[in-house]
Structure formats: C-alpha cells, structure tokens
Amino acid sequence: MSTENQPLSEGQYHRGGADDLRSPCPVVNSLANHGYIARDGRNITASKLKAALESIGLGFDTAGGLVKVAFQDHVDPPEGTPRSSANFGLRDAGQVNEDGEPVLNLDQLGRPHAIEHDVSVTRQDRELGDYIHLNPDLYQQFLTSSSNGESFSISDVGKLRKKRFDESKRDNPELELEKRMHYIACAEVGGLICVFGKGLYHVPKDYIQAIFGEERLPYAEGWQPRWTKVFLPEAGAVTLAISHYAWPF
Ligand code: HEM
Numbered sequence: 001m002s003t004e005n006q007p008l009s010e011g012q013y014h015r016g017g018a019d020d021l022r023s024p025c026p027v028v029n030s031l032a033n034h035g036y037i038a039r040d041g042r043n044i045t046a047s048k049l050k051a052a053l054e055s056i057g058l059g060f061d062t063a064g065g066l067v068k069v070a071f072q073d074h075v076d077p078p079e080g081t082p083r084s085s086a087n088f089g090l091r092d093a094g095q096v097n098e099d100g101e102p103v104l105n106l107d108q109l110g111r112p113h114a115i116e117h118d119v120s121v122t123r124q125d126r127e128l129g130d131y132i133h134l135n136p137d138l139y140q141q142f143l144t145s146s147s148n149g150e151s152f153s154i155s156d157v158g159k160l161r162k163k164r165f166d167e168s169k170r171d172n173p174e175l176e177l178e179k180r181m182h183y184i185a186c187a188e189v190g191g192l193i194c195v196f197g198k199g200l201y202h203v204p205k206d207y208i209q210a211i212f213g214e215e216r217l218p219y220a221e222g223w224q225p226r227w228t229k230v231f232l233p234e235a236g237a238v239t240l241a242i243s244h245y246a247w248p249f
Pocket of ligand 1: 024025026027028049053066067070109110115116117118119120121122123189191192195
C-alpha cells in the first residue's frame, strides 16, 4: 500500500481503498487507516489487535477481553433464540494465517447474529439499509446532539441512544435490541467517551468528526492517548451511566 509510491509508515493516516476490508466499528477502522493493524483489513492476529487497542489507551483487561471474545469461532444462536456472549465470536472455524495463528478479517465484525446490532448511532438497522457504513443523516443527527454545541458528554450520548431506539421502534418492524445488546451498544459509546473524552468525559466535536467522518484518530485535533489506561471498572461505570440515559425498556 502506498501513496504516490511512497510506502506508508505505521501511524500515518491513509483511508483504505475499495479492495481493503472495513467494519461497522469506526475505531477499529481508524486503527487500520493508521496501519496499527493491517491496512487491507485482512488476516489480523489477536496480538496485533490487542497491542493496537492498548496503544490508544485501553487497559490490558479491556483490550484483552474484547479481543478474546472477538477471536472465538463464530456460532449462530439456535433459530428463534436471542444471542448470548457465546455467539459474539467473529472468526470462521479454523481461520488461521500461514503460520497457523488465528486471524480475523475486518468485514467479519459486521457478521449477523454476533456483535453487530440494531439501533446504532451512525449506522442504519439491518432491515432498513446499510448497517456497515456511516449513514450521512444519522451522522448529522449525532453532530447536532451535543447539548453545549461543542462536545459530547455521557448524557448527550445516552440521550442520543434513546432517541435512536425510538426511531428504530417507529421505523423498523423487525427491530431487535435485547438487554444484552443494549449494554453492548452503550459500552461502544462508553469506550468512545473513555478513550477520547477530555476533562469530565467530554469528547470534542472535532474529535467525533475525525473518528466517524474520516475514520481517523484525532491527533491533528490535539488528542493523545490517556496516561492512565481504561480498565474494566471505569469502562463498566461509564457504560452504566450511559445506559441510565439510554434505557429503552
Ligand atoms: C476488538 C475490538 C472491537 C470490536 C471487535 C468492535 C466491534 C464493533 C462492532 C461489530 C460494531 C458495530 C455495532 C453496530 O453498530 O451494529 C462496533 C461499533 C462501535 N464501536 Fe467497536 N469494536 C471494538 C473496539 C472498539 C473500541 C476500543 C471503541 C472505542 C474506543 C469502539 C467504539 C465503537 C463505537 C462508538 C461504535 C458505534 C458506532 C455506531 O453506533 O454508529 N469499538 N464495534
């Protein structure tokens, strides 16, 4: 992969091309666009993904837990039953690289009956359209949902998730969002708040534009990975606080 035939160095931003695989996760896509994981989105090992997550500020427990779950073999839930964490694995059985190490491709993050869910902030529900790529209208709605017009707080993202639920309930007769997936969805924005939030968990709007609009880590806007890593107790507490504002049941 090169720009004007110059090889890209690790960390340098270059948005993937049509042949590169990407996922519904803006943060994982950003890691690929900076070359912290394979730029083509293919054959990513667990150790590479974990190191990339730790490099942006996740603790060993949050990074390790996410990677462990994602690297399980995928198993569909029995027909008509809700998914459980046993179904969150993303790899095909026996999916390994030439050295025999388990690997994952980024498009597998969007596989049905695994982690991907309805009521995303910036992606449409599976029944309603493109559930992988950024939806321009939902993105604009996100950008205008800041209560102070400048940054996004825990209550802003929680209330936005509630609004997205109400919209899905109105528009999607096939809507599925069981409690487990509600908490997963709150944890996604919780991770965002923990990793990119300044001060008392406020993510500046220009960071959100970089991460979602360009799938780029917002170094140019002044972001740096935190000194203190995001460990599970903090991620859990922020997720519960978001869930308080987002609770749809
Ligand atoms: C192994 C690591 C990770 C995996 C496998 C993963 C997987 C996913 C998947 C499958 C989605 C799509 C869910 C959906 O909207 O249907 C998603 C969305 C998302 N992820 Fe990740 N993710 C990872 C790491 C992270 C981290 C570290 C963060 C934050 C720092 C993050 C933030 C988000 C956000 C904010 C969304 C929601 C996008 C939206 O609702 O529009 N993810 N992730």
